[in-house]
Amino acid sequence: MNLKNKIVVVTGASNGIGRACAEGFLTKNAKVYGIDIDEYNGKKLEKEFKNFTYIQGDISNAIDISRAKKIILDKEGKIDVLINNAAKQTSSSFFETNIDDFKDVINTNLIGTFICSKIIGELIDKNGKIINMLSVHSEVIRKNKYAYDASKAGIEMLTKEMALEFVDSDISVLGISYGACNTDMNKEWINIKEKRNETLEKIPMKWIAEPKEISSFVISVLENFSDYTTGNIFTIDGGRSLLRW
Numbered sequence: 001m002n003l004k005n006k007i008v009v010v011t012g013a014s015n016g017i018g019r020a021c022a023e024g025f026l027t028k029n030a031k032v033y034g035i036d037i038d039e040y041n042g043k044k045l046e047k048e049f050k051n052f053t054y055i056q057g058d059i060s061n062a063i064d065i066s067r068a069k070k071i072i073l074d075k076e077g078k079i080d081v082l083i084n085n086a087a088k089q090t091s092s093s094f095f096e097t098n099i100d101d102f103k104d105v106i107n108t109n110l111i112g113t114f115i116c117s118k119i120i121g122e123l124i125d126k127n128g129k130i131i132n133m134l135s136v137h138s139e140v141i142r143k144n145k146y147a148y149d150a151s152k153a154g155i156e157m158l159t160k161e162m163a164l165e166f167v168d169s170d171i172s173v174l175g176i177s178y179g180a181c182n183t184d185m186n187k188e189w190i191n192i193k194e195k196r197n198e199t200l201e202k203i204p205m206k207w208i209a210e211p212k213e214i215s216s217f218v219i220s221v222l223e224n225f226s227d228y229t230t231g232n233i234f235t236i237d238g239g240r241s242l243l244r245w
Contacts, residue, residue: 001223002223003028003030003081003082003219003222003223004029004030005030006017006030006081007030007076007078007079007127008025008079008080008081008082009033009057009079009081010022010032010033011112011116012035012036012039012085012162013032013034013085014034014039014041014199015036015041016181016184016185017085017111017178017183017211017215018036018215019034019045019211020214020215021214021218022045022052022145023045025049025081026217027036029153030081031051031053032051032053033052033071033233034052035056035057035059035086035184036054036057036161037056037219043054053071053075053223055067055068056161059113059115060113061107062135065115065119066119071083071122072123073086073123076123077123078124078125079125079128081128083133083218084116084131084132084133085131085133086108087108087148087185087232088105088109089105089147090105090147090148091188092144093143093144094146096147102146102147102176105152106146108151109148109151109152109155110151110158113123113132113155114158114159117162124171124173125167126170127170127171128170128171128172129174131172131218131221132173132174132176132177134176135148135149135153135177135179135242137152138152138177139241143154155245156175156233159175163230165205166230167230172226173230174226174229174231175233175234176217176235176236177233178239179203179238179241180203180208180238182208183210183211190208196208200233202243203239203240203241204238204240204243205238207238208238209238217234221234224228
């Protein structure tokens with residue numbers, strides 16, 4: 001896919017991997033709409049890039065996403081790429097996991113991906129693409145991240161079933177499964193030497209990715225592979241998935 005002049009929607013675009021994706025698409029001369037609850041950083045990005053439009057919205061709220069759809073429809077009439085990236089996570093032992101917190105993560109990560117794909121996805125033009133952001137921990141087991149990991153496992157199956165559904169519409173649906181990344185979501189452990197080293201011990205390549213590395217991979221998949229693949233999960237994890245512990 002040639003990304004020049006394409007209309008791209010990125011959820012969770014105000015920070016982390018979503019922001020890096022938005023910036024990456026902008027360097028390819030795409031036009032980007034970012035949906036995020038973080039208005040402060042979304043507006044900052046909008047001021048920095050003339051081809052970026054921030055839309056305030058909670059991806060788990062169908063009303064917010066319907067409003068975002070109308071904004072994009074009125075301005076563009078269609079989109080070419082949807083990146084379902086926005087996510088949240090909690091950390092606690094199983095019996096200490098708060099039920100409302102568990103539901104909140106599932107609602108954002110899994111149900112939010114469904115909502116955006118269903119509502120925003122109706123704007124996708126022929127030969128368009130949807131990329132759902134997964135995690136190596138949709139398959140690699142660990143403790144204390146029950147809601148996040150379960151949500152990402154759900155998104156993996158959702159990706160494959162969406163791909164089968166959308167193939168008749170000439171829309172490709174792909175997944176990007178990434179490993180440890182230096183984002184605000186991971187700041188609880190990434191800046192603590194002992195916890196960081198514990199993570200590095202489980203990564204054969206011995207480094208933690210920066211958001212730009214993940215976004216570059218997303219763009220590479222779109223530019224080089226997306227026209228003859230659908231339902232596939234591409235992995236960028238430093239080899240983490242090779243170790244099932």
